[in-house]
Amino acid sequence: MSHDSTAAPEAAARKLSGRRRKEIVAVLLFSGGPIFESSIPLSVFGIDRQDAGVPRYRLLVCAGEEGPLRTTGGLELTAPNGLEAISRAGTVVVPAWRSITSPPPEEALDALRRAHEEGARIVGLCTGAFVLAAAGLLDGRPATTHWMYAPTLAKRYPSVHVDPRELFVDDGDVLTSAGTAAGIDLCLHIVRTDHGNEAAGALARRLVVPPRRSGGQERYLDRSLPEEIGADPLAEVVAWALEHLHEQFDVETLAARAYMSRRTFDRRFRSLTGSAPLQWLITQRVLQAQRLLETSDYSVDEVAGRCGFRSPVALRGHFRRQLGSSPAAYRAAYRARRPQGEKHSDSDGSGAPPPPPVQQEAPVPLQTRRTAAAHAVGPATSSLSTEGRAGAEMYAGGRASLPGQRSAP
Secondary structure (H helix, E strand, O other), X not given: OEEEOOOOHHHHHOOOOOOOEEEEEEEEEOOOOOHHHHHHHHHHHHOOOXXXXXXXXXXXXXXXXXXXXXXXXXXXXXXXXXXXXXXXXXXXXXXXXXXXXXXXXXXXXXXXXXXXXXXXXXXXXXXXXXXXXXXXXXXXXXXXXXXOOHHHHHHHOOOOEEOOOOOEEEOOOEEEEOOOOHHHHHHHHHHHHHHOHHHXXXXXXXXXXXXXXXXXXXXXXXXXXXXXXXXXXXXXXXXXXXXXXXXXXXXXXXXXXXXXXXXXXXXXXXXXXXXXXXXXXXXXXXXXXXXXXXXXXXXXXXXXXXXXXXXXXHHHHHHHHHHOOOHHHHHHHHHHOOOOOOOOOOOOOOOOOOOOOOOOOOOOOHHHHHHHHHHXXXXXXXXXXXXXXXXXXXXXXXXXXXXXXXXXX
């Protein structure tokens, strides 16, 4: 899912200053940044793929602070340009920031502000949104970041309209994306905006990724809450809710346990987590259902009861809205893609809800969940070789249509 703002005529009317060029993309790197996110704009905008029908950009890699820049695994990078090179760019990308708790260098923030004032398009990938927010470029705007950091972004910068459900948000001259792979989604969106669907599709085939992914971050959300909540009195209520998801209770129950009115509780909960309490509660129930579908033989009706839904119909509706498939189809797809010989736990027949996951056990890999959710809308198949061929053909040139290659919503 993406959000393309149509309510920013002022941003749309902005023009680049004379010294900036639309085809020049500056990527701003900092020490301590993760190498994967940093490499995404370098690969998308820094490689000449004109032979595949992808218009060429001119890439400027810029150091946001004094080098050498140390990144994941202890690697050291030396950027060929400094902050002064940003003055030529029509697009400036901040692929990531090293820590959501530390302020970015003021010199880099000043350079971003100047670039924005001179009409440049400013892009923040993943935690790069924190740099944009620190520069004041997200004030009063919709934005997103990795779901795990969205509550912290919302709390630290209350004037930013943080939406943790989106893969990316395009607000005209300022764009932000969710974590890791969502940076690819946003970069493809930029190519699509600049040069059309055909160019973005050609680039997607080269990268072997979908031209446009459906859905948002909701399917990847976990139980995690921002660390700051641990010292807040509301933490006890949140912990109680997570331990009693198998019971039927509502937000009024949580507000009463916090000794607050519903209105005060809603406001306090949102300020701490960046999410409305009702939406958070529904998300936790769906996540619990997801775990039970993966690890038990409970029927869908039993899963609904053990996750606090009032009826199987309610579970199916919320499950489909968040994960894009029915519970039964999700389970079938998950099991079809589970490594051969892996066992799932059976119910013990005691009628008691299963205990919450313990930290010592390895969690289900997110990539497995993504794959299962992505394929759950169709019938499961046990032929992995057939799936592999079909998956490769999805990105091959000459097909009549490509997944997600449709007009923007």
